[in-house]
Amino acid sequence: MTMNTPFALDWSTYLVLLVGGTIILYLARQPAHRALKALFDGFYAALRLASKALQRSRLLLAERNRDVLLAQGREQAERDLEKEFFEINKFVQRDLGGYPHLQRQIQEQVAKIQDDCERSREVPIAEPDWLEAVESVASLKNGDKNAAVNSKILEQIHSSAIQQHKDTMATYRKESSARHSVLKAMTPYWRKLAYSVDEVGERLKEIVTRSQNIDTHMARFEDIIAGTDKAERALKASAITQFLIALLVIAVATGGAFFNFHLIALPMSEMVGSVQRIGGVKVADLAALVIICLEVTAGIFLLESLRITKLFPLIGSMDDRIRRTIMISAAVVLVVLASTEAALAFMRDQIAGDLSNLRASLAGLEAEAVTHGGVNEWIPLAANMTLGFILPLALTMVAIPLEYLLQTGRSVIGSLFEIVLSALATLLRMLAASARQMGKVVLSFYDLLIAAPLWIESMVIKHKKEREPIDSEHTRSEFSKTQGF
Amino acid sequence: MKTPLTNLVASSRKLALLTLGSLLLLTGGCSDTPSEGYSRGIYLLLDTSGTYTKELHKAQQLINYMLAILEPGDTFAVARIDSGSFSEKDIVAKVVLDSRPSMANKQKREFAAKIENFVSGIKSSAYTDISGGILQGVEYLNEAKVGKKTIMIYSDLKEELPEGYVRNFDLVLDGFTVQALNVTKLRADNQNPQEYLDRLTTWSEKVVEGGGNWSVINDLDKPEALTL
Numbered sequence: 001m002t003m004n005t006p007f008a009l010d011w012s013t014y015l016v017l018l019v020g021g022t023i024i025l026y027l028a029r030q031p032a033h034r035a036l037k038a039l040f041d042g043f044y045a046a047l048r049l050a051s052k053a054l055q056r057s058r059l060l061l062a063e064r065n066r067d068v069l070l071a072q073g074r075e076q077a078e079r080d081l082e083k084e085f086f087e088i089n090k091f092v093q094r095d096l097g098g099y100p101h102l103q104r105q106i107q108e109q110v111a112k113i114q115d116d117c118e119r120s121r122e123v124p125i126a127e128p129d130w131l132e133a134v135e136s137v138a139s140l141k142n143g144d145k146n147a148a149v150n151s152k153i154l155e156q157i158h159s160s161a162i163q164q165h166k167d168t169m170a171t172y173r174k175e176s177s178a179r180h181s182v183l184k185a186m187t188p189y190w191r192k193l194a195y196s197v198d199e200v201g202e203r204l205k206e207i208v209t210r211s212q213n214i215d216t217h218m219a220r221f222e223d224i225i226a227g228t229d230k231a232e233r234a235l236k237a238s239a240i241t242q243f244l245i246a247l248l249v250i251a252v253a254t255g256g257a258f259f260n261f262h263l264i265a266l267p268m269s270e271m272v273g274s275v276q277r278i279g280g281v282k283v284a285d286l287a288a289l290v291i292i293c294l295e296v297t298a299g300i301f302l303l304e305s306l307r308i309t310k311l312f313p314l315i316g317s318m319d320d321r322i323r324r325t326i327m328i329s330a331a332v333v334l335v336v337l338a339s340t341e342a343a344l345a346f347m348r349d350q351i352a353g354d355l356s357n358l359r360a361s362l363a364g365l366e367a368e369a370v371t372h373g374g375v376n377e378w379i380p381l382a383a384n385m386t387l388g389f390i391l392p393l394a395l396t397m398v399a400i401p402l403e404y405l406l407q408t409g410r411s412v413i414g415s416l417f418e419i420v421l422s423a424l425a426t427l428l429r430m431l432a433a434s435a436r437q438m439g440k441v442v443l444s445f446y447d448l449l450i451a452a453p454l455w456i457e458s459m460v461i462k463h464k465k466e467r468e469p470i471d472s473e474h475t476r477s478e479f480s481k482t483q484g485f
Numbered sequence: 486m487k488t489p490l491t492n493l494v495a496s497s498r499k500l501a502l503l504t505l506g507s508l509l510l511l512t513g514g515c516s517d518t519p520s521e522g523y524s525r526g527i528y529l530l531l532d533t534s535g536t537y538t539k540e541l542h543k544a545q546q547l548i549n550y551m552l553a554i555l556e557p558g559d560t561f562a563v564a565r566i567d568s569g570s571f572s573e574k575d576i577v578a579k580v581v582l583d584s585r586p587s588m589a590n591k592q593k594r595e596f597a598a599k600i601e602n603f604v605s606g607i608k609s610s611a612y613t614d615i616s617g618g619i620l621q622g623v624e625y626l627n628e629a630k631v632g633k634k635t636i637m638i639y640s641d642l643k644e645e646l647p648e649g650y651v652r653n654f655d656l657v658l659d660g661f662t663v664q665a666l667n668v669t670k671l672r673a674d675n676q677n678p679q680e681y682l683d684r685l686t687t688w689s690e691k692v693v694e695g696g697g698n699w700s701v702i703n704d705l706d707k708p709e710a711l712t713l
Contacts, residue, residue: 269557269584270585274558274584274586276584361594362552
């Protein structure tokens with residue numbers, strides 16, 4: 001059956017074309033194989049080359065990332081160490097600087113306590129005077145007359161002994177009382193001494209803690225200097241965490257800026273008009289955006305001059321007087337812009353109120369005029385003005401996450417590029433392998449198209465091989481006959 | 486209907502554009518392009534023929550709605566369709582809204598007051614020259630050099646011309662959107678709806694052949710129907 005198209009052919013023509021095509025393909029087999037092989041080998045080689053180039057680039061990038069990461073880590077570790085040393089220096093100057101005074105105080109306390117101890121020492125009581133008199137009386141010869149005299153003497157001795165005993169006891173009590181009062185007066189000195197010693201102990205503990213911190217930082221610093229894998233891993237993990245946190249804070253700040261923009265865009269249209277456009281954007285919107293950008297810039301300069309951030313190292317290294325001037329200027333600009341925004345927020349409230357009244361009147365709602373001065377009016381107004389003032393000041397803090405984002409972004413984005421390059425290199429290698437296999441498939445398919453002639457060829461070769469031994473045998477026998485063997 | 490997500494996307498796009506714009510501004514690589522490409526121009530034709538006058542109070546609400554949604558820089562004009570509408574005298578009120586929102590609001594109030602006076606003292610006309618009104622609207626909006634040109638026809642679309650008036654011209658409506666609003670059915674339409682359909686088809690063909698876009702909005706309670 002033939003089709004009624006300009007290219008309709010009958011089956012005999014198809015057959016001729018098939019046979020002819022097959023013969024042509026068979027005849028062109030070797031050059032075609034060479035061409036196809038060259039083509040696919042070329043693809044394979046090109047893809048492999050590209051893959052290797054990407055892999056090399058990845059390695060270079062990895063090396064560069066590592067250098068950047070270690071340099072940043074070293075800088076951070078140096079900064080941490082510097083901070084710790086500064087703190088410990090401040091501590092030594094502030095607390096241990098008074099140590100000589102404390103030592104003198106302790107020595108004075110100890111001296112006073114020694115004095116008091118001396119003063120509280122017990123003095124031995126002198127022997128009574130009448131002991132010798134008693135011995136003399138005892139050595140006298142006994143007689144009536146002597147006995148009477150002795151008795152009298154002894155009575156007098158007895159009475160004087162009692163008197164002396166009383167005097168001695170009184171003196172002893174007085175001295176004991178004086179000693180007790182001295183010992184009592186020593187108590188606050190002891191307490192003061194104990195407190196001073198405790199204080200010294202606490203301060204020494206602080207030093208121990210700080211020195212441990214320094215040891216930790218120092219160990220990290222040494223790891224970074226040595227460029228160990230552990231340090232690199234730690235820095236990479238830290239960089240990713242900081243990058244994500246900074247990104248989150250920047251996103252929040254962008255939200256704040258967006259809100260701030262809407263707060264001042266409408267009143268700006270009252271000032272600069274809302275018809276003119278630049279690049280399709282209203283001039284009023286651009287003006288509002290410029291104000292926000294100025295606020296952020298002033299905030300960055302303020303934090304730079306306070307040496308909180310180091311986006312512009314030049315500012316940080318400036319002379320203190322110039323730095324202070326920049327700081328004051330940035331702060332003044334910031335406050336002025338914040339006040340302007342508060343005023344714009346007030347204006348926005350007025351415009352929004354006017355628009356609302358207009359819409360109400362257009363909708364025929366004049367009768368339901370909004371009462372003026374109510375809570376519903378002044379609370380949003382106050383909130384708008386407060387936000388207008390606070391948001392610019394809050395936006396100044398964006399410099400800190402911005403610095404982190406820029407610092408960590410280098411290594412994080414570098415790592416991402418590294419992954420992408422690695423994936424591309426792998427993909428190219430896979431494509432190269434596929435190209436090689438595809439070449440084999442195409443060659444096989446080519447042979448499949450000329451399967452019939454190839455089969456005939458193989459049969460001919462086989463037949464030829466089978467005939468070859470017979471022919472050679474026949475030739476040998478002919479040769480033998482001619483030689484007369 | 487706009488979802489919060491679409492609002493967010495639109496706002497983000499706007500912010501990105503603004504950032505780009507500010508960069509252009511800072512680099513000094515920008516020029517102060519005219520705002521005509523972004524402003525909107527609306528020319529509203531009100532049918533004042535006898536059968537349609539009672540619909541004008543509804544038209545006033547429509548005008549107030551339009552006033553509420555228009556922004557500084559937009560152009561708005563309301564004209565009546567009477568026996569011969571190809572005339573500036575038929576323009577009831579026109580305004581180019583000031584670039585400052587407060588002034589624009591004031592202009593809107595004055596515009597609404599003019600419309601109020603017009604509607605309260607309307608006298609119906611004997612004939613309905615819609616083609617002349619459209620031509621006047623085309624001229625007005627072309628002169629106004631607005632970015633988006635819309636002609637609204639608040640009418641039953643039944644044209645009746647006085648003797649001697651010829652309106653067999655081709656409209657040139659490239660870049661125009663023509664909206665037929667509140668196309669009421671006449672008594673004859675009820676007897677033979679084909680008349681109503683033929684009327685709509687005739688105007689649609691006229692507008693489309695002129696290069697404009699044609700739409701019919703009969704349900705004015707849907708605010709999105711009037712989105713410009």
